[in-house]
Amino acid sequence: MNIFRANRWLMIGGRAGVLLWLFWFLGAVLPVESAGAEGAIDILRHDLSLTIRPSSHVAEAVDRLTVEIPHPGRYVLRLGADFVIQKLFLDGKKISFEEIDEAALLAHYQAAGIDEEDAKRAIGVSFHIGGDPKHVVEVRYRGIVYDTLKVPEYSRGTLAEETTGIIGEEGVFLSPETRWYPDNPGDYAFFSIKVSSPPGFESVTEGRLVARSVSEASIDTEWDVSYPTKGVYLVAGNYIIKEFEAEGVKIMGYFFPSEENLIDQYLEASARYITLYNRIIGPYPFSKFAVVENFFPTGYGMPSYTLLGRRVIRLPFIVRTSLGHEVAHNWWGNCVYVDYDKGNWCEGLTVYFADYRYKEAISDSAAVSYRSSQNIDYTSYVSEENDFPLSVFHERTTPASRAIGYGKSAMVFHMLKRLVGEETYYRALRTFYQDFRFQEASWDDIQRTFERVSGRDLASFFDQWVRRKGAPTVSIGTANLEEMPDWHFRIHLVLEQDPVYELLVPVAIIGEDTTFQTDVTLSSMIDSFTFDVDFRPTAIAADPSHDVFRRLEPLEIPPTISWALGDKEAVIALPSQAGEEKRAAFEALADQLGRTGEGRVVQDIEVSEADVRAGAVIVLGNPEENAVHSLFEVPPDIALAPDHFSVGGVEYAGPGHSAFVTFRNPFNVASCVCVVIGNSAESIKKSGYKIIHYGKYSYVTFLDGNRQQAGVFPIEKNPLLYSFSSPHKASRSH
Secondary structure: OOEOOEOOOOOOOEOOEOOOOOOOOOEOEOOOOOOOHHHOEEEEEEEEEEEEEHHHOEEEEEEEEEEEOOOOEEEEEEEEOOEEEEEEEEOOEEOOOEEEOHHHHHHHHHHHOOOHHHHOOEEEEEEEEOOOOEEEEEEEEEEEOEOOOEOOOOOOOOOOOEOOEEEEOOEEEEOHHHOOOOEOOEOOEEEEEEEEEOOOOEEEEOOEEEEEEEOOOOEEEEEEEEEEEOOOOEEEEOOEEEEEEEOOEEEEEEEOHHHHHHHHHHHHHHHHHHHHHHHHOOOOOOOEEEEEEEOOOOEEEEOOEEEEEHHHHOOOOHHHOHHHHHHHOOOEOOOEEEOHHHOOOHHHHHHHHOHHHHHHHHOHHHHHHHHHHHHHHHHHHOOOOOOOOHHHOOOOOOHHHHHHHHHHHHHHHHHHHHHHOHHHHHHHHHHHHHHOOOOEEOHHHHHHHHHHHHOOOOHHHHHHHOOOOOOOEEEEEEEEEEEEOOOEEEEEEEEEEEOOOOEEEEEEEEEOOOEEEEEEEEOOOEEEEEEEEOOOEEEEEEOOOOOOOOOOOHHHOOOOHHHHHOOOOOEEEEOOOOOHHHHHHHHHHHHHHOOOOOOEEEEHHHOOHHHHHHOOEEEEOOOOOOHHHHHOOOOOOEEEOOOEEEEOOEEEEOOOEEEEEEEEOOOOOOOEEEEEEEOOHHHHHHHHHHHHHHOOOOEEEEEOOEEEEEEOOOOOOEEEEEEEEEOOEEEEEO
């Protein structure tokens, strides 16, 4: 996720991260007496000196802004509401000013056509500027910054906390929402940032580290941001610093002493990712890349560094997955900026360059599984009510917005690569990167670049996938096999879709020892195709590897945790017969799952067979604890008992074991049942909150909160696979 280049790959309340991936619009300052764009002024440069005092939560700062004005007049600068402006100088001379409260600033922004969000938690300073167009405005200010951490309302995860800003002994986190330096909504500017912090507190921000000095009184650093940027973050903490150089880039680590043993693997992996993307996209655009540990859970990617929370950085898979995603954002989103008015394209492109690419490197089947999971997530989480086109996506705030802005977007780039060819695809993206470095770009710019490089008209492709919401369903109408002379065979295939798109659909004709693969263009609601082959086909499949982004039929979807979580009407059944400690653990999990307003939390004795038939059911507890189990039978490869359980023939006994197990609803093939089981209250506490991170699986087992096994149950029938039972007939595969 990349919102003003703070990309959140976790749903954890700070965008980058989440993940989740911050969305703060910064625009241009206007004269008070003029609300039109003709009155806008530009902030060209910030020369900022900041002193932080963690023990008292205080920040003291002086910012010298180089500005240009279109004409003499009265102008407004914005600053966070936590700060008090002490003095104001214009071209070296002290001047008077008027402080504007949040309400007045909001009225001013409304009149100027600036987003109301830009006035939240902010004050304004109004003053007169005359004379020449170019001036230096010096603002001296002070504030107390300590917004306690809180869980976002939209988050179902406990690895999810957010704050507008903190200065404390636990660490320092200043974000665009802190509004910790004077700005104008929307201005890109160059920065020089000097930070003075107490001994033991190392600071880091974007750009190049120009100088660092240590004395008995302070640690002083200076950072040069030699490219236009906005929405700058600054963090500080009790860090151990390590660095080395790779391909002309300084690779740096800022880790807490407790995680010092992880520094080398993170820095070495960062260097490998930079080498990879240098080759694929073009030269890394910054002088450094730093991995910085945070004191609360984050997964953010800012220009030239990533900020990973302590609990996040310890997860063993981060270094080989999410870290590379944040490195890739330094090309997409942190160098080529996003024109958010026309949709955020960079999350999907980053997913395709990072998360998906890593699956491709493992195996073809891993790549197919990843593409399939994007279609499953969209089908599970997105409905007519919450769908929207990519051209209006800004950031993820819900599973549905993630399925669109990340998953659908990544699949659009996959389909684009298949349409224009791999060589043209990468040549176009390298051109796009070179043309829009440190500039805003939109889906329109991507379209124009690909059209120029490929020599093709791609208007219909971008119209249907970017500017239109939704996705088609694809099905096989009929498939017939005809035996021809000379041991040749002819297949007549009818494909159907709804609604109508122009689709490049892969088709596989399968024989006993060979497979013929081709693409067909499906551009009507019903299209017929004929194929001649020189071997006897045993089956025919449409889109067998999920190369087309589409809404899946229920029988195509394996029972997965995301399917259960994505049902807005799901019943979350509490166990009335569980012991006190286990019941409390399950109630906490139910509260977490119901936090977004999706799903209905009820006692098990309130659940009827009609509820089970209506949709997804999340059953908390084993059959002796939860009465809902009496309404259905679990599949034969699952066994649930009071002090043990088994999945796929593997038994899990002992108090540390727990699991999420999902299977198709026996009363409703279009929904599923998810059982959360634990052999002790402690096992549920250690694993339950992780459920949202394992949505792609049918089952996950844990020991003391650590994942043991995970897998996806196979689908029983594939409606897009037809088997030929005779030379003239076909049947759906079972």
